[in-house]
Amino acid sequence: GCNAQQKQERRFPDDFIFGTATASYQIEGGWNADGKGENIWDHMTHTKPHVIKDSSNGDMAADSYNNYERDVEMMRELGLDAYRFSLSWSRILPNGFSNHVNEAGVTFYDNYINEMIKYNITPMVTLYHWDLPQKLQDLGGFLNPLFPEWFEDYARVVFEKFGDRVKHWITFNEPREICYEGYGWSTKAPIVNATDIGTYYCAKYLVLAHANAYKAYVNDFKATQNGECGITISVNWFGPLTDSADDEYAAELKRQAEWEIYANPIFSEEGGFPKELSEIVAKKSLEQGYKKSRLPEFTDEEKKYIQGTSDFFGVNHYTGVYVSAEEYKSNHITPSLLSDIDVGTYTPPDWLASASSWLKLSPNSIYNSLTHLHNKYKNTKFYITENGWSSPPDSELVDDDRILYYRTALNSLLDAIEAGVDVKGYMAWSLMDNFEWMEGYTERFGLYHVNFDHPDRTRTPRKSAFVYKEILKTRVIDPNYEPDTLTMWID
Numbered sequence: 001g002c003n004a005q006q007k008q009e010r011r012f013p014d015d016f017i018f019g020t021a022t023a024s025y026q027i028e029g030g031w032n033a034d035g036k037g038e039n040i041w042d043h044m045t046h047t048k049p050h051v052i053k054d055s056s057n058g059d060m061a062a063d064s065y066n067n068y069e070r071d072v073e074m075m076r077e078l079g080l081d082a083y084r085f086s087l088s089w090s091r092i093l094p095n096g097f098s099n100h101v102n103e104a105g106v107t108f109y110d111n112y113i114n115e116m117i118k119y120n121i122t123p124m125v126t127l128y129h130w131d132l133p134q135k136l137q138d139l140g141g142f143l144n145p146l147f148p149e150w151f152e153d154y155a156r157v158v159f160e161k162f163g164d165r166v167k168h169w170i171t172f173n174e175p176r177e178i179c180y181e182g183y184g185w186s187t188k189a190p191i192v193n194a195t196d197i198g199t200y201y202c203a204k205y206l207v208l209a210h211a212n213a214y215k216a217y218v219n220d221f222k223a224t225q226n227g228e229c230g231i232t233i234s235v236n237w238f239g240p241l242t243d244s245a246d247d248e249y250a251a252e253l254k255r256q257a258e259w260e261i262y263a264n265p266i267f268s269e270e271g272g273f274p275k276e277l278s279e280i281v282a283k284k285s286l287e288q289g290y291k292k293s294r295l296p297e298f299t300d301e302e303k304k305y306i307q308g309t310s311d312f313f314g315v316n317h318y319t320g321v322y323v324s325a326e327e328y329k330s331n332h333i334t335p336s337l338l339s340d341i342d343v344g345t346y347t348p349p350d351w352l353a354s355a356s357s358w359l360k361l362s363p364n365s366i367y368n369s370l371t372h373l374h375n376k377y378k379n380t381k382f383y384i385t386e387n388g389w390s391s392p393p394d395s396e397l398v399d400d401d402r403i404l405y406y407r408t409a410l411n412s413l414l415d416a417i418e419a420g421v422d423v424k425g426y427m428a429w430s431l432m433d434n435f436e437w438m439e440g441y442t443e444r445f446g447l448y449h450v451n452f453d454h455p456d457r458t459r460t461p462r463k464s465a466f467v468y469k470e471i472l473k474t475r476v477i478d479p480n481y482e483p484d485t486l487t488m489w490i491d
């Protein structure tokens with residue numbers, strides 16, 4: 001019958017939104033243009049260039065600051081419904097505080113947004129994708145209990161300036177990468193390396209800041225602007241290595257440490273940080289001589305304040321690993337989130353490898369992640385806000401690995417939709433090659449190649465861009481589709 005046929009055809013719903021994603025520091029350049037203030041990535045790359053693999057920085061990056069019309073032209077070439085990008089806080093508020101608004105920065109985003117709207121491309125805007133104003137970091141950044149106020153002030157400025165045209169807001173991109181990598185470890189700016197408490201204190205103030213911005217939107221903007229506001233969390237799949245109870249528990253702990261620590265306070269019925277993780281950190285902290293748990297508790301009032309403060313769950317999904325209670329463990333000497341949970345991880349050696357050490361093609365991991373989240377956080381609406389694959393800088397425009405990755409991911413996403421998960425959209429990471437954080441320009445995630453040696457930062461579509469375009473146009477994944485020319489056009 002009709003149903004069986006539909007199932008065979010595997011079509012994306014008509015109202016499903018396809019897009020691509022980028023982030024301000026990774027593409028914009030113009031690091032000190034027209035009154036922009038310094039942020040933590042400017043500061044770190046300028047004062048400690050050696051921490052970046054190729055000693056590069058985002059001073060010019062893909063120069064989107066001067067190429068916004070070309071960026072939107074690429075969106076039209078691909079036939080995107082939506083484009084997810086982020087605002088540079090210090091381009092709008094050079095010192096982080098709302099007493100001084102840099103009008104030139106506002107104009108840049110006005111132009112970018114207006115150009116998208118002109119061609120019916122829906123902007124989806126991230127308020128914070130890792131580029132904290134340096135002035136706020138000098139005051140402790142996310143570890144300062146005043147951070148939630150600073151973030152709310154900034155959020156109010158951007159809702160006010162852009163909310164007439166922007167209807168999809170994301171407060172934070174990837175709390176895990178902000179807190180664990182930036183404050184717990186030294187793998188992202190501001191490289192604080194406070195492994196014992198950095199991740200945990202950051203988690204608390206980040207989640208409170210998110211709730212502040214959400215409530216500001218709901219109370220003072222939503223009625224007139226009619227948009228939605230949510231958060232994006234990186235959710236890779238962590239499944240048990242074997243079906244033993246110990247491995248199941250190890251995988252649960254790993255999920256709690258990697259993403260439930262940020263999701264539970266917002267999306268769960270009980271609120272607060274995940275239970276088992278909280279108990280373990282409290283117990284180990286006391287054993288280690290700390291006066292109280294290194295994971296700061298929320299008060300009951302805070303728990304209630306934070307619960308339900310997201311209209312959707314943005315999922316950045318890239319890969320998966322297996323988790324073991326006993327095997328593949330490393331020896332952690334200093335107290336940290338890793339020593340707290342003390343589990344091992346394993347990646348099968350035959351999984352297809354990208355140019356990024358952490359990114360392998362893991363089967364069914366989008367389906368596993370989304371169905372798990374759907375069962376845990378009932379009635380939640382999801383977007384995949386990032387998903388993508390890296391290749392080396394010298395690779396050809398014919399990127400069959402990336403095409404295989406996208407097709408596999410989108411089929412896994414269709415499995416999740418058919419299983420009843422409410423997923424409204426998918427953003428490919430990334431529209432174009434960009435500054436890949438600590439890896440500089442050595443890993444390329446773009447559907448479009450960017451020539452970083454050319455003063456114009458020339459953009460050229462890879463084969464994957466044509467395949468993505470075909471999927472968007474037809475709303476089905478044809479496993480045999482091959483573009484017959486690599487010349488782009490606008491439909």
Ligand code: PNW
Nearest residue numbers: 023173174177234236318358386429436
């Ligand atoms: C995301 N992991 O970060 C970021 O949002 C992007 O800015 C970045 O360019 C992109 O992914 C590619 O790295 C992640 O270890 C970093 O699973 C690491 C992981 C996931 C996402």
